[in-house]
Amino acid sequence: MFDCIIIGTGPAGISAALTLKARGRNFLLIGSASLSGKINAAEEVNNYPGLPAVGGAQLKEAFINHLEQSDISVTPGQVTGVYDMGGYFGVLCGDNSYESKTVILATGVEAVKPVPGESEFLGRGVSYCATCDGLLYKGKKIVVVCTSAAMEEEAEYLSSLAAEVVFVPLYKGARLKGENVRYLVDMPRAIVGDTRVRKVVFSKGEEECDGVFMLKSALAPSALVAGLNAEGGHVVVDRACRTNIAGLFAAGDCTGRPYQYAKAVGEGNVAAHSVCDYLAAKK
Numbered sequence: 001m002f003d004c005i006i007i008g009t010g011p012a013g014i015s016a017a018l019t020l021k022a023r024g025r026n027f028l029l030i031g032s033a034s035l036s037g038k039i040n041a042a043e044e045v046n047n048y049p050g051l052p053a054v055g056g057a058q059l060k061e062a063f064i065n066h067l068e069q070s071d072i073s074v075t076p077g078q079v080t081g082v083y084d085m086g087g088y089f090g091v092l093c094g095d096n097s098y099e100s101k102t103v104i105l106a107t108g109v110e111a112v113k114p115v116p117g118e119s120e121f122l123g124r125g126v127s128y129c130a131t132c133d134g135l136l137y138k139g140k141k142i143v144v145v146c147t148s149a150a151m152e153e154e155a156e157y158l159s160s161l162a163a164e165v166v167f168v169p170l171y172k173g174a175r176l177k178g179e180n181v182r183y184l185v186d187m188p189r190a191i192v193g194d195t196r197v198r199k200v201v202f203s204k205g206e207e208e209c210d211g212v213f214m215l216k217s218a219l220a221p222s223a224l225v226a227g228l229n230a231e232g233g234h235v236v237v238d239r240a241c242r243t244n245i246a247g248l249f250a251a252g253d254c255t256g257r258p259y260q261y262a263k264a265v266g267e268g269n270v271a272a273h274s275v276c277d278y279l280a281a282k283k
């Protein structure tokens, strides 16, 4: 069992990992080997102490080097569920599940708002995870809404299973190919069904389907953890980055504005210290 699982490889998660490493804790950092798309995207950062006018790509390299020098590796994957087991947590990530005494959510924020019907039909035709649920749609027709190029690999996997894929990229330059793949450039407006999903309504029409995959680089925190106190899409935390669930902490953009590197790094550090305090108090 891990002392802590950090979910998210942006500045908040990286900062938490560096602090837990320094405190000699046994932890897992789950996210992307290329860290966070938001680090890379910044053209020039002017408010990060000590690094004036640093480019996003340069900052990303600095973070990667710092992790390597600290002997911290990233476990690649997307977490689809965190389960409070009463005293410890179960964390589901693709085909793997892990157990940990504490969890830090450092998942950032997704700019794309949930579509009406998305949470209502979660587990009844709506899925966030190709690896977990793809096989359920073998030979079927699915709609795949993809919010970033980084998630295309999951869409490709789905196209290897489904009979028909209506692919809806919400970004420019999508590259998914396949004889069973049909592109639809439109905005999903609602997911509609009865006991399970039947169709997706778009601005300019609708598509009947057996299932809908919403491939996002960050899920709404409340979709990840049942019973988590969230407001306006942000996790509610106190000054020690504690959530309403004992042993569960949150840091960075996912706790609210300002969306800034320095705030994310600061909260990652605070959350890691709170994890250590929590573990010490439980001993």
Ligand SMILES: Cc1cc2nc3c(=O)[nH]c(=O)nc-3n(C[C@H](O)[C@H](O)[C@H](O)COP(=O)(O)OP(=O)(O)OC[C@H]3O[C@@H](n4cnc5c(N)ncnc54)[C@H](O)[C@@H]3O)c2cc1C
Binding pocket: 007, 008, 009, 010, 011, 012, 013, 030, 031, 032, 035, 036, 037, 038, 039, 041, 042, 043, 044, 045, 046, 047, 077, 078, 079, 080, 106, 107, 108, 109, 217, 218, 219, 224, 251, 252, 253, 254, 258, 259, 260, 261, 262, 264
């Ligand atoms: C174009 C642009 C320019 C910016 N410029 C500046 C600037 O100049 N100065 C400044 O201070 N800030 C700037 N920002 C804001 C800054 O990028 C964010 O505030 C910062 O990256 C937040 O860090 P974070 O760790 O909270 O989240 P993120 O950087 O968003 O990282 C979260 C990570 O968690 C991963 N993740 C999410 N859900 C899961 C899951 N379920 N399982 C596994 N991994 C998951 C995501 O894929 C992502 O990699 C800019 C942002 C953008 C987009």
